Amino acid sequence: MVNESIVGKEFPPFEFLVERGKIKEFARALGDRNPIYTDIEVARRVGFEAVPAPPTYTASFMHQVPDENFLLNLMAEMEIDVARSVHGESEYEYIRPIEAGDVLTVTMTVKDIQKKEGRRGGAMTLITTEATYANQDGEVVQKDRMVFIERASVA
Amino acid sequence: MPEEKLFFEDASEGDEAPELSLEVTRTHIVKYAGAGGDFNPIHTDEAFAKAVGLPSVFAMGLMQGGYLARMLTDWLGVGNLKRYKIRFTGQVWPGETITCRGRITRRRSADGENLVDCELAVVNQDGQSKIVGEATAVLPSRG
Numbered sequence: 001m002v003n004e005s006i007v008g009k010e011f012p013p014f015e016f017l018v019e020r021g022k023i024k025e026f027a028r029a030l031g032d033r034n035p036i037y038t039d040i041e042v043a044r045r046v047g048f049e050a051v052p053a054p055p056t057y058t059a060s061f062m063h064q065v066p067d068e069n070f071l072l073n074l075m076a077e078m079e080i081d082v083a084r085s086v087h088g089e090s091e092y093e094y095i096r097p098i099e100a101g102d103v104l105t106v107t108m109t110v111k112d113i114q115k116k117e118g119r120r121g122g123a124m125t126l127i128t129t130e131a132t133y134a135n136q137d138g139e140v141v142q143k144d145r146m147v148f149i150e151r152a153s154v155a
Numbered sequence: 156m157p158e159e160k161l162f163f164e165d166a167s168e169g170d171e172a173p174e175l176s177l178e179v180t181r182t183h184i185v186k187y188a189g190a191g192g193d194f195n196p197i198h199t200d201e202a203f204a205k206a207v208g209l210p211s212v213f214a215m216g217l218m219q220g221g222y223l224a225r226m227l228t229d230w231l232g233v234g235n236l237k238r239y240k241i242r243f244t245g246q247v248w249p250g251e252t253i254t255c256r257g258r259i260t261r262r263r264s265a266d267g268e269n270l271v272d273c274e275l276a277v278v279n280q281d282g283q284s285k286i287v288g289e290a291t292a293v294l295p296s297r298g
Contacts, residue, residue, distance in 0.1 A: 022190075029190035030221040031177070036158065036233050046158050046234070055224040055236055059217050060191040068192065087216050091240040097157075 002125045002150055003079040004113050011074065011108040016061040016133070018053055020100035026057050043099075050099040055092060058133060058144055061106060078110060078127060080150050088126065089147035096141040104133045104141070111145065122152025157234025163262070163269035163294040172257035172273075175226040179214055181249050187218040216243040219253055219277050219285055226255040227275070231292045241275070241288035252280040257290070268293050 027037035035042045036052065043051045062071045075082055098104065112128040126147055133142045177183070181201075188199050193215050196203040204212045220241050227236065247253055254277070261272040275288035 026190040026221075029183075029186040030218075030225050032225045032228075034228070034233065048234070052233055054221070054233075055228065055239055056217055056221045062192070068194075087243060089240070089242045090217065090220060091238070092236075093238055094236050097234055 002113055002127055006078055006110050007113050009110045011077075013105050013107040016058075016104040016106050018057075018098055018100055018102040018104060020051055022060070023051055023053055023057065023100055026060060027054055030054070048097060048099055050101050053098040053100075055094070056090075058092070058098065058104075058131070058142060059090070061104075061131075074108065074129070075148070080125075080127060080148060081153070084153060085148050085150045087146065088149040089145075091145040093143040093145075095143070096135070096139060098133065098135075098141055102141075103136045105135075107132045107134075118152060124152060125150040157293075157295070158228075158232030159295045160232035161230060161294055163271075163296050166259055166262055166271050166294055168259050168262050170259045172226055172230040172255075175222060175229070175255040176252060177222065178252045179219075179247055179249055181212060184212060184214050184218065184249070187215060187221070191215070191217065191221075193217075211249055213249075214247040216241075216286070219247050219255075220288075222253070223255045223257075223275055223277050223286060223288060227257060227273070227290055227292070230257060231271075231294065235292045235294065236290060237270070237293055238291040239288070240290070241286050244284040244287055245279075247277075247279070247285050253277055253285060254279075269296055270294070 024038045040051055108129055108131050111130045114126045115123045118124040126149055128145055128147050131144045135141050184198055188194055198212050198215050201212055256276045257273045259271045260274050263270050271292055271294055273290045277286035278284055
């Protein structure tokens with residue numbers, strides 16, 4: 001059962017290094033052959049300083065830093081029952097490009113918790129988290145929001 | 156600054172993105188697991204998935220979310236997105252053919268930027284919804 005008192009909670013920030021090889025691997029895993037993700041000359045011609053990250057690349061931080069169980073630990077801290085929960089939504093707000101070599105500081109907060117009546121009866125709980133990414137110059141470059149849905153427990 | 160693929164002058168409300176389709180295999184899922192780091196066995200371990208009552212492994216939502224984003228950057232260019240929002244409406248199973256679609260719903264200028272708002276969808280071969288989404292992008296001008 002989700003602990004509703006944690007709305008507004010901010011988790012300790014941590015660093016996320018944006019690696020060039022990881023960007024290539026991520027783009028390739030999605031079948032993306034755009035050379036902008038692998039060839040620095042192509043990226044520079046377009047105006048980037050290094051190869052840029054694909055739009056959903058930041059989601060991968062949750063499985064790399066601060067450790068590979070970050071998401072499970074986060075859900076445990078929010079007292080979300082993982083077995084009854086699904087990832088319902090993702091939203092990305094792009095402010096400045098994220099590029100290889102960037103050292104991002106990630107700050108996660110719990111934005112919102114709402115209870116709704118589920119389609120099959122019983123209350124569902126919607127938990128919205130927000131990750132804010134600031135680069136090495138202290139500029140906020142991106143914000144990601146995720147909604148987790150915890151279904152009602154079976155009576 | 157960003158990639159120039161579609162110019163604002165050439166964009167109209169109702170325009171559709173070139174579709175991106177693929178038949179999803181377990182290899183796609185495993186590759187995405189390695190790249191994204193999500194090793195939840197429900198996505199990669201067939202025996203585990205069956206033991207918890209599922210017909211097979213299924214893809215991470217952000218895998219098809221990543222293909223949909225690729226369709227967007229192929230169409231509008233890398234570095235142009237301002238906002239990308241997706242809601243997962245169904246699981247994607249190996250053997251399904253998914254199609255990513257996008258359409259311009261609004262073309263507008265705000266604060267000196269030329270913008271397009273798009274509605275997005277991922278569906279399977281039977282038209283069942285997997286993702287419903289929306290995006291806003293800044294388009295370059297021919298000037």
